[in-house]
Amino acid sequence: MSKPLISARGLTKKYGDFQAVAGIDFAVAKGESFGLLGPNGAGKSTTMRIIAATSRRTSGELTILDLDPEERGPQVRAHLGVVPQQDNLDTELTVAENLYVYGRYFGLSKKYLKNKVEELLAFAQLEDKRDVKVDALSGGMKRRLTIARALVSEPDILMLDEPTTGLDPQARHILWDRLFRLKEDGVTLIITTHFMDEAEQLCDRLIVMDRGKIMAEGSPADLIKKYSTKEVLEVRFGSDRNKEVAPVIRELCDRVEELPDRLLLYVDDGEALLEEITAKKLHPNTSLVRRSSLEDVFLRLTGRSLIE
């Protein structure tokens, strides 16, 4: 890896006695798409805010583009594009005006912004909403506008905190497509999410966080390979019987996770296991064979689901 764009060692953030980030190490290279995956309260957003130079770390070392955000906050922020978890657009202004005033914060000239705003409207697919007040936009459109706004200064690093939370599936896919384009253009992305499919789609590499700590690190494929099996067989026997059947099934496969509504069986060949189960006259109400996902990795690492 060439010299990292972001490098953190022993990064810690405490709020009183509570440790939101508990001494984490990571590095992000230029052009990389780096994810922070974990449930709510894992410390992802806090980590993001420290990187974004809008929150102070309690201890540890951190450099962004060779600068310490604590000492050179505004300078660091001049190189970042930030998409916060909660949109903070000015809903009294129009779509184009939001892009314009944000560009001015970076000291960009009116002349430069005239063209840049049009370019960003096209990127966000909001050209026909140009002069509409932000209030009137849908959730997905607001999100796209917030991302476009973060790009106004052509940042070295784009930071996205839960970019698609609260969006419907179609809006999520449009957003992923936009982010994928940025990734192809070589923009360094830092993304927090609690959606494993999002992390799999967008991240080259990720850290799995829980309770302020890093539980695992690697590419989505590596993590699945390391912490899960090739396939997962999901079976439902009905909430009462799941518990009853579990011990029998445990004899047939190495790892069984009991969830309230179903059993997850970790094997390399799901169909074969299903046949064995059926042969034992245990007939599940429903069954599904799927490939392992980051959700399974998380379950393995923490014993808990990502979305609780």
Place this chain on the structure above:
Amino acid sequence: MSQLALQVRGAWYFAEHRIRVMSKWKLIIGMIDFANPLFYLVAVGIGIGVLVTENSGNSGTDGVPYLTFLAPALVASTAISSAIDETMFPTLEGFKWRKTFYGANSAPLSGGQIAAGVFIAAMSRVIFSVTIYWLVLVSFGVLELSSWRTPLFVTLGGAAFGAVLMGVVSKVYNDDLFMSAFSRMVVTPLFLFSGTFFPLTNMPIYLQPIGWISPLWHAAEIGRHFAYGYEISNLILILHFTFLISLLIFGLRYSSKQFTKRLLK
């Protein structure tokens, strides 16, 4: 570029944003700022003023007609109420309602620059309101054109009050409670007990300190001095100015600090 110039530029960028938002309301702001002095002229000129004049003659209040006595204080109170509008609401909006301050702070702007930006924009409104108010009073013959220093200096009262208020509001989390408490417990007594409608010395001595700490009283006294030659010694005049300027400097520093603190939370 020097550090100070950079700071000021950042503040100006945020002020640009605020002024753009204010300009969306230009029709309403214009109507309010024009209608307010007219309402007072009618109410006081025809109503209360006549009553006061009947009781104490045409030079009964401080040696001038009641309306003339009142006019500079009304210009001063306009400075303060416009300053309240343009600092309190934007601050609540920026931290709470729309969280726009957090957006600006993710860009290179600091808490201090955001506070200064809100202040600059608020002052543009204060200057506008005060000028309109004064022009209306002049055109109805209540004040002379030669009283031009009155609107100029009472603006300082709005500036001082607004600067402090931004810092106070940046600490507010329960906005409903704050707004009703503020209007009942601060704004109303401020207007009633600051020597606006009658000389402060008419009040019992134990109530006069409300006026002494009120920017409105200091601004109104300065305003009266420059409006109709209300006599105060140079020393007192300097004290009035010193109070307002000190409050302004304190307010700007305090707000800058509070904004930075809340953004870091």
